[in-house]
Amino acid sequence: MKVLEAKFVQDFINLCNEGYLKGWHERNGGNLTYRIKDEEISLICEEFNYNNEFRDIGTEVKDLANEYFLVTGSGKFMMNVKRDPEGSICIIKVDETGTKYQIVWGLVNGGHPTSELPSHLMNMEVIKKRTNGKYRVVYHCHATNVIALTFVLPLDEKVFTRELWQMATECCIVFPSGVGICKWMVPGGREIAVETSKLVKEYDAVIWAHHGLFSVGEDFDSTFGLADTIEKSAEILVKVLSITDKKLQTITDKELLSLEKDFNVKLNRKFINED
Numbered sequence: 411m412k413v414l415e416a417k418f419v420q421d422f423i424n425l426c427n428e429g430y431l432k433g434w435h436e437r438n439g440g441n442l443t444y445r446i447k448d449e450e451i452s453l454i455c456e457e458f459n460y461n462n463e464f465r466d467i468g469t470e471v472k473d474l475a476n477e478y479f480l481v482t483g484s485g486k487f488m489m490n491v492k493r494d495p496e497g498s499i500c501i502i503k504v505d506e507t508g509t510k511y512q513i514v515w516g517l518v519n520g521g522h523p524t525s526e527l528p529s530h531l532m533n534m535e536v537i538k539k540r541t542n543g544k545y546r547v548v549y550h551c552h553a554t555n556v557i558a559l560t561f562v563l564p565l566d567e568k569v570f571t572r573e574l575w576q577m578a579t580e581c582c583i584v585f586p587s588g589v590g591i592c593k594w595m596v597p598g599g600r601e602i603a604v605e606t607s608k609l610v611k612e613y614d615a616v617i618w619a620h621h622g623l624f625s626v627g628e629d630f631d632s633t634f635g636l637a638d639t640i641e642k643s644a645e646i647l648v649k650v651l652s653i654t655d656k657k658l659q660t661i662t663d664k665e666l667l668s669l670e671k672d673f674n675v676k677l678n679r680k681f682i683n684e685d
């Protein structure tokens with residue numbers, strides 16, 4: 411089978427396009443990584459080329475040694491992924507030491523994987539362990555309203571989580587663990603990767619202050635849906651704050667907790683004020 415015919419590749423391309431249509435991927439903003447299953451590799455590996463040089467990942471991901479990933483290219487536009495997938499995305503193989511990678515497919519006009527590769531792979535390692543291999547997707551987008559809120563709310567995970575939960579009833583069902591917050595940091599590279607991966611031990615979503623949103627999940631739909639839900643909630647909060655500085659009413663903590671039974675979720679007690 412051709413790489414581009416594989417369902418996971420089509421789903422990957424679709425997410426890039428949907429994120430672009432949402433307005434979260436100006437220019438080359440945002441990036442996406444998928445940890446490919448062994449059975450998916452065996453379907454498409456005939457097209458792979460193992461002659462490219464090995465390059466440094468910029469960090470060590472021993473638990474991902476010898477695995478394959480579909481990744482967006484650095485400086486490539488999400489806008490163009492659907493139209494020109496082979497020039498915009500690539501499949502990489504991590505070497506046996508977990509410190510280097512090789513491009514085996516894609517980026518036909520040159521280039522390398524996203525500058526956030528250290529973040530994507532370090533976080534992939536954390537979620538692989540945390541979910542016994544279930545989670546496979548790492549997504550970063552420049553969600554407009556989430557970014558706006560990082561200028562007006564304190565950069566505190568309790569404040570952000572409670573505000574986002576209260577803006578729409580189903581938020582706490584979609585992200586019962588809450589959201590982590592990473593202070594402003596230089597994008598790309600190891601430092602932001604290390605800070606984010608500490609938070610991903612507990613959260614499926616991390617807000618990068620004045621930059622964007624980082625979400626992880628089992629598949630493309632749930633990972634995109636998580637970002638979409640958080641951004642929608644942030645949009646409601648931006649509207650509320652634009653109308654008033656005092657809410658007349660909100661969803662109470664008791665009401666939030668009453669959702670747990672019917673929806674089979676456990677809210678992170680760190681973010682609940684119990685009386």
Ligand code: 13P
Pocket residue numbers: 438439440441482483484485486523524525526550597598
């Ligand atoms: P890349 O083009 O290297 O993926 O960077 C975009 C970005 O959003 C960095 O945070």
Ligand code: ZN
Pocket residue numbers: 439440550551552597621622
């Ligand atoms: Zn970014």
